[in-house]
Amino acid sequence: MKVAxxxxxxxxxxxxxxxxxxxxxxxxxxxxxNAIGQPLILVSGLRRxxxxxxxxxxxxxxxxxxxxxxxRSTTGSRxxxxxxxxSGVSELLAWGSRWKSFQETILKFLRVVRGVSISGFNxxxxxxxxxxxxxxxxxxxxxxxxxxxxxxxxxxxxIQNAFGIVGRIxxxxxxxxxxxxxNLSFIISGSEMGVxxxxxxxxxxxxxxxxxFEVKTRRLRREEAIDFLIKGFEEYGxxxxxxxxxxVVNMFNGIIGWLTYYGYSKCFGGRSYxxxxxxxxxxxxxELENFLRFRVSRSRYIVILRALAQGVVEWGKLKRFLExxxxxxxxxxxxHDILITLRRHSIIDEDNKFMDPLIKEAAKRL
Numbered sequence: 274m275k276v277a278x279x280x281x282x283x284x285x286x287x288x289x290x291x292x293x294x295x296x297x298x299x300x301x302x303x304x305x306x307n308a309i310g311q312p313l314i315l316v317s318g319l320r321r322x323x324x325x326x327x328x329x330x331x332x333x334x335x336x337x338x339x340x341x342x343x344x345r346s347t348t349g350s351r352x353x354x355x356x357x358x359x360s361g362v363s364e365l366l367a368w369g370s371r372w373k374s375f376q377e378t379i380l381k382f383l384r385v386v387r388g389v390s391i392s393g394f395n396x397x398x399x400x401x402x403x404x405x406x407x408x409x410x411x412x413x414x415x416x417x418x419x420x421x422x423x424x425x426x427x428x429x430x431x432i433q434n435a436f437g438i439v440g441r442i443x444x445x446x447x448x449x450x451x452x453x454x455x456n457l458s459f460i461i462s463g464s465e466m467g468v469x470x471x472x473x474x475x476x477x478x479x480x481x482x483x484x485x486f487e488v489k490t491r492r493l494r495r496e497e498a499i500d501f502l503i504k505g506f507e508e509y510g511x512x513x514x515x516x517x518x519x520x521v522v523n524m525f526n527g528i529i530g531w532l533t534y535y536g537y538s539k540c541f542g543g544r545s546y547x548x549x550x551x552x553x554x555x556x557x558x559x560e561l562e563n564f565l566r567f568r569v570s571r572s573r574y575i576v577i578l579r580a581l582a583q584g585v586v587e588w589g590k591l592k593r594f595l596e597x598x599x600x601x602x603x604x605x606x607x608x609h610d611i612l613i614t615l616r617r618h619s620i621i622d623e624d625n626k627f628m629d630p631l632i633k634e635a636a637k638r639l
Contacts, residue, residue, distance in 0.1 A: 283505035284536040289326035290333050296501050296529065298327060301488055305331045308486045309458065310424055312451050316462040317469060318490030319619060319628055320560075321530020324462045325430055327490060332426060338375060339426040340365040340414065347563065348435040354443065355400040358410070365414075365425070366394040375421050382413040407446035411454055418456035425457055432461045433468040436567075444472060444479040451483050467617025492527030501529065502536055509540040521546050525553075526630045558635035564618060565639075570611070575639045577611050578620075582636035586625040 282294040289295050292302060305327060308314050316324050325345075332339045342361040348354050362383075366376055376394075383389050386409055388399035398405060411427070418425045427450075429435070435443050450457050463469035472478050473485060493501060502518050524546075525531040531553060538549045561578070565571050573595065580594045588608070596603050615621045619628055627633035 283501065283508060284533055284540060286533060286537050288329055289323075290329045292330050292334050295323070295326055295330050296504075297493075297497055298323060298490070301327055301490060302331060302334075305488045306335060308488065309335050309337065309426065311458060311486045313447075313480075313483055313485040314458070314460045315469070315473070315485050315487040316460060316490070317466055317487060318464065319492070319528065320464040321528050321629075322464075322490040322492065323529050324464070324490050327488070328428055328430070328460055328462060332428070337426055338365060338368060338372070338418070338423065339428060341428045341430065343430050344434045345431045346434065348439055349437055351400040351404065351439060351442075354435060354439045355398045355404060358407075359396055359398045361428075362396040362398070362410070363394055366396065372421070375417065375423070378417045378420050379413065382417060386410075386413065407442065408449050411446060411450040411457060415450070415454035415456045423456070426460060427457055428460045428462070430462050431464065432472070433463045433465045441479065448479040448483065451480070465618040467613075467619065471617070493529055493532070494527065495522060498522040498525070498527050498529075498532055501532060505533075505536045506540070511540050513539065513546075517546055524550060524630065528629065528631075531631060553631050554634045554638065557629070557631035558638050561620075561632060561635050561639065564620070568614075570607075573607065574611060574615075577608070577615075578636040578639060581621060581625060581627065582633050591625075 282289065282291075283296060285294075295302065305314070305316065309331065316328055318324050329341065332341075340361040341364060342357050344357060346353075346357075348357065366379060380391065383391060383396065386405050388401075388403040388405045390397040390399075398410075414425045414427070429443070429447075432440075432443070447459055447461075450459070461469070461472075472480050473483070475481055499518060499522055502521065506512060521532070521535055525535065534553055535546060535549050538544060538552070539546065542549075565574055568574050576595050576598050577591060580591055585591055585594055591612075592603060592605070592608050595608065612621070612625065616623065620632060622628055627636070
């Protein structure tokens with residue numbers, strides 16, 4: 274397959290950082306841009322609906338200093354959390370090279386904090402006994418912003434992946450910053466909406482009661498998805514059959530990340546869309562396996578997920594399905610807890626239907 278070279282952005286699998294590179298999310302872009310500077314902003318939406326690209330492109334467009342912390346990998350230990358935050362601080366300092374004095378102020382404050390190692394613009398935070406408190410770090414950023422009559426935006430992308438005691442530490446530090454550090458603005462994003470809202474609406478959660486501004490990403494409408502693929506293929510000089518594009522749109526159900534994955538794989542691999550579909554399902558299966566890794570009743574979750582994937586969505590039928598597999602009666606509470614957990618993690622909706630078609634297909638392969 275002959276591929277044209279030049280500036281190509283729509284099928285770039287990496288997060289976008291410029292407004293012009295984002296496909297038709299003007300409303301979401303302007304809502305988020307207008308909210309920058311608020312104490313707490315929530316960006317929510319299904320997996321692969323463009324949350325990271327939206328956040329980064331808005332921040333670049335605003336030309337404000339920001340610390341981006343990528344929590345898209347599971348973060349269950351202090352070592353994980355402090356490693357990801359170290360990367361975020363280092364990137365902030367690299368950004369600070371645009372404003373030399375801003376950069377120097379942050380470095381000056383960091384040098385007197387225990388557990389902080391600095392080499393050039395690379396910052397390493399200790400996670401051991403001499404680790405700096407997150408409230409210390411947030412206070413440093415706040416003071417630096419204050420000195421320059423500015424604000425720093427702190428982003429925690431896919432914050433629900435910071436779980437257990439680590440998640441509680443992070444949320445407590447954010448709650449402190451919300452109440453006391455006026456020159457910080459936080460953006461948190463997440464694709465597991467039930468978990469995410471729990472951080473904000475659970476009376477026992479550290480951030481409970483704090484006001485927040487929310488921006489939601491969305492699926493593309495059918496006509497938008499077709500237009501996205503056509504324009505993306507035009508950038509590469511590739512022209513798949515219209516019938517294939519329409520079938521792919523039906524398969525991926527408007528989730529722009531999956532459409533991007535298909536377009537990129539098609540242009541550079543030249544493979545059939547059926548092969549690409551199967552590869553995408555395997556990626557989704559690995560995501561499900563990661564979710565199941567933390568479930569005590571893993572085998573029961575697998576049974577219910579398989580049943581849901583086969584179209585068994587009624588309560589009574591699901592309960593009988595599980596009982597038939599186990600060969601004994603199962604309490605209503607068991608099924609209730611499984612379904613609630615699947616909803617909290619945005620795997621199924623209130624009607625017990627899968628929210629991502631790839632996850633549905635992946636459930637059949639568990």
